[in-house]
Amino acid sequence: xxxxxxxxxxxxxxxxxxxxxxxxxxxxxxxxxxxxxxxxxxxxxxxxxxxxxxxxxxxxxxxxxxxxxxxxxxxxxxxxxxxxxxxxxxxxxxxxxxxxxxxxxxxxxxxxxxxxxxxxxxxxxxxxxxxxxxxxxxxxxxxxxxxxxxxxxxxxxxxxxxxxxxxxxxxxxxxxxxxxxxxxxxxxxxxxxxxxxxxxxxxxxxxxxxxxxxxxxxxxxxxxxxxxxxxxxxxxxxxxxxxxxxxxxxxxxxxxxxxxxxxxxxxxxxxxxxxxxxxxxxxxxxxxxxxxxxxxxxxxxxxxxxxxxxxxxxxxxxxxxxxxxxxxxxxxxxxxxxxxxxxxxxxxxxxxxxxxxxxxxxxxxxxxxxxxxxxxxxxxxxxxxxxxxx
Ligand code: GAF
Numbered sequence: 001x002x003x004x005x006x007x008x009x010x011x012x013x014x015x016x017x018x019x020x021x022x023x024x025x026x027x028x029x030x031x032x033x034x035x036x037x038x039x040x041x042x043x044x045x046x047x048x049x050x051x052x053x054x055x056x057x058x059x060x061x062x063x064x065x066x067x068x069x070x071x072x073x074x075x076x077x078x079x080x081x082x083x084x085x086x087x088x089x090x091x092x093x094x095x096x097x098x099x100x101x102x103x104x105x106x107x108x109x110x111x112x113x114x115x116x117x118x119x120x121x122x123x124x125x126x127x128x129x130x131x132x133x134x135x136x137x138x139x140x141x142x143x144x145x146x147x148x149x150x151x152x153x154x155x156x157x158x159x160x161x162x163x164x165x166x167x168x169x170x171x172x173x174x175x176x177x178x179x180x181x182x183x184x185x186x187x188x189x190x191x192x193x194x195x196x197x198x199x200x201x202x203x204x205x206x207x208x209x210x211x212x213x214x215x216x217x218x219x220x221x222x223x224x225x226x227x228x229x230x231x232x233x234x235x236x237x238x239x240x241x242x243x244x245x246x247x248x249x250x251x252x253x254x255x256x257x258x259x260x261x262x263x264x265x266x267x268x269x270x271x272x273x274x275x276x277x278x279x280x281x282x283x284x285x286x287x288x289x290x291x292x293x294x295x296x297x298x299x300x301x302x303x304x305x306x307x308x309x310x311x312x313x314x315x316x317x318x319x320x321x322x323x324x325x326x327x328x329x330x331x332x333x334x335x336x337x338x339x340x341x342x343x344x345x346x347x348x349x350x351x352x353x354x355x356x357x358x359x360x361x362x363x364x365x366x367x368x369x370x371x372x373x374x375x376x377x378x379x380x381x382x383x384x385x386x387x388x389x390x
Contacts, residue, residue, distance in 0.1 A: 003389050010054040010116040013066040018054035024136035024385040025050035026127040027177035028347055029338045030186055031304050032282035036171025037228050039192040039247025040279030046181020048380035051119035051132045055140050058112035068118035080109055097161035098137040107147045125212050126344020131174035134158035139385040155179035169228045181384035188286050192249055201381050208379040209350050213318035215343035224340050234272035237263045248275040274311035298334030305336035314341030322346040325365045329358050
């Protein structure tokens with residue numbers, strides 16, 4: 001999106017010229033799924049699709065926000081000190097939530113503003129449109145109100161919006177991937193210690209194709225919180241049996257095999273097994289990518305999907321159809337769901353020469369099996385949040 005047309009859109013919404021344009025990306029996760037609330041590793045990257053914001057200050061105490069993605073919601077207005085959660089709030093819960101959680105750290109604002117947002121991330125698609133907007137607003141307010149906080153503070157604040165303000169027990173992966181995003185790099189993050197490392201995504205002749213099921217994934221409606229609770233139960237049973245670990249991410253596969261009997265429940269064993277092995281698999285995938293062993297990397301990506309299907313049970317027919325069809329196409333190194341699952345997006349690593357046929361073939365099978373079309377985008381791995389115009 002070019003910034004002049006964004007400013008024009010601001011003008012159409014608010015009737016005057018907006019001032020500064022900002023951007024915050026979405027993310028894909030290469031591997032390491034449902035490990036971030038289990039103290040494990042994740043391996044995501046920010047992408048060039050994301051959320052744009054046009055900002056202008058006001059000299060009163062009103063905040064007015066307008067989203068081009070939800071025009072029916074119109075201009076929503078609130079006062080700078082009226083930030084309490086309201087379950088009837090539409091997307092305004094994000095600016096309010098970011099301000100509410102930052103206010104807890106003494107970071108407030110002393111005048112209102114108008115904000116126009118327009119995202120090119122498909123909504124509720126598992127590409128983190130929520131974290132994208134949380135980091136967009138955090139970065140805008142940090143800049144405009146001279147909060148002087150670092151990106152990690154904004155990342156943690158975004159997670160606090162999800163956990164404390166909205167009541168979703170998500171991990172830190174999405175906000176971290178977005179806030180710390182770097183062009184052409186994935187970030188290997190140990191969610192136990194928050195130690196991280198950038199890894200160049202060098203895929204040779206291959207690109208990452210994002211495959212959108214076009215089935216909405218609503219975290220609130222999904223079994224996300226239930227999966228997290230199951231992992232916590234499994235961990236508690238292992239700890240009760242005398243194993244000295246703080247998270248499932250502390251266990252090696254061998255240790256887990258030895259201790260799994262302590263869980264004594266088929267479903268909980270499957271959930272924990274995914275968390276433990278996916279964590280190890282993520283480290284192996286990072287090693288394979290770093291060493292240029294792309295076939296091995298692709299196989300680990302496939303294995304991740306299989307585990308999310310059988311052990312974690314978060315894929316569903318739409319994501320399975322995309323991944324399983326992708327596996328059969330020529331020039332494909334690997335494919336898996338990305339994000340929380342239950343709908344949303346999958347990714348495939350595809351040879352550039354095969355991309356057009358890949359999209360056609362997978363698209364045709366998906367439409368036949370599911371009854372409506374999937375969408376496809378080639379991912380560009382991109383930088384984190386930034387101000388676009390001065
Ligand atoms: C969602 C959550 F927000 C992340 O924290 C992560 O748990 C992911 O699902 C699954 O890996 O995107």
